[in-house]
Amino acid sequence: MTEEHHDHPHVNYWRIFGYLCIFTVASVIADVMDIRRLYNLTALAAVVLLIACFKASYVMRYFMHLKFEGGWKYIILLPTTVLALAIPFALASDIGIHYYDVDVPQQNTLLEKEMQAADESADHDQHDHDHDAAEDGGGH
């Protein structure tokens, strides 16, 4: 391992570049083919994210030379990966998976505000009428 590291393994970087380009074109084709219409959004997401994972693995293994690094790479990368995945999983149970009715509080608040404003303006008109009446009646 040490030998490998110091000798700087020779990689044909243009070949890796070719793979990455092919993968990029593949994900664009997936978009143009409209897998979303043919199957559904999940299928499209699965395809393009799988392609992204392949691309990422090529960049990490060959460009970042992780393939030729020692065991320390696992010590650094595995815990961060676990922690990175923890966030979506923690949030998914509440926001992502609706086990209750879909409800957008922000829009409800806006609706309430509008209704309140409408009520107020109605009250206001009412008030104005009272006011006019009072004036007609000889002062206030």
Add this chain to the structure above:
Amino acid sequence: MSHQSGHPPLKMGVDIPNGKLGMWLFLGTEIMFFTAFIGSYIVLRIGSPGWPENAETTHIRIWAGGTNTFVLICSSVAVVFALEGMRNKNFDAARKWLFVTLMLAFVFLGIKAFEYYGKFEHNILPGRIPETDAQALNFTGRDLMAATGIVDATEKLKQLESQMADLQKQGRNADALQKQIEEQQKVVEAKTPAANAARAVNDRIKAGTIALGLKHEHGEGEAATETEHAKPTAAGPTLVEEVERLHKEFPDVFGSVHVPHPIKFGNLFASCYFIMTGFHALHVLVGMALFIILLGLGSKLSSQHELFVENSGLYWHFVDLVWIFLFPLIYII
């Protein structure tokens, strides 16, 4: 340390330079930093049925994202060759590849800037997007009033008048102020017809007797909503028609006012878009700074900078990695 025994010298720790270990630890934190945004985006996206996906409404252009992906892949290759150059003591080649990387980073940011310009142009900004018809009505009403500038003008007139009253109380000469007031009155008068027109529209919006009247220009899937929108909820011209009329009557005043398309979850979409691509663009800038430092060394670039180039390269590959995931997540799905 004794070497007589023939055993290799005992070495503690990880068998890589400290600087490189530091860079990898930093990249570990960076992974968590970006997955926090990406993970939240995925979760919000799944949890928001009706998320804006149509390129016509979001102004997400796949050619821009695809080109930028290609540009970053090219730059990743360039930086790898720069490191190869450093290792082979071919520092001219290393400098050349570093320069190529830097130029590609500029291209990336240029395309990014073009995309951001489009977003600003169409007001696809967090907090600026109406999500319902009612919000679109209110936004337009507010924009119409703001375009007249009547509120500021009247406010200024009131201030001048109160100043006038103060001066008169003190029994001082107020001729100059009087002139100013007269001028301001003229300004207010000039703005009044447009303001009255805007008020009339606003009154109809408040009373709820105006429909939005926007036609959806895209997507068969939205045919249902189209009929819904086209159906007038109240008699009389729709807001779109009213705004068109105002454009004709007061082109100078209302020329910039447009009726926005309501986009459900548009604000959430814009927040996610800008936080992910924005932080990525910041990382690109930092990478460019590293390359500029290296290129600034000129012919002084030598073997002692090999670790610097390697670490900058690792960082740059990470920036590429993030984009590899942002591209499908934002531009395709």
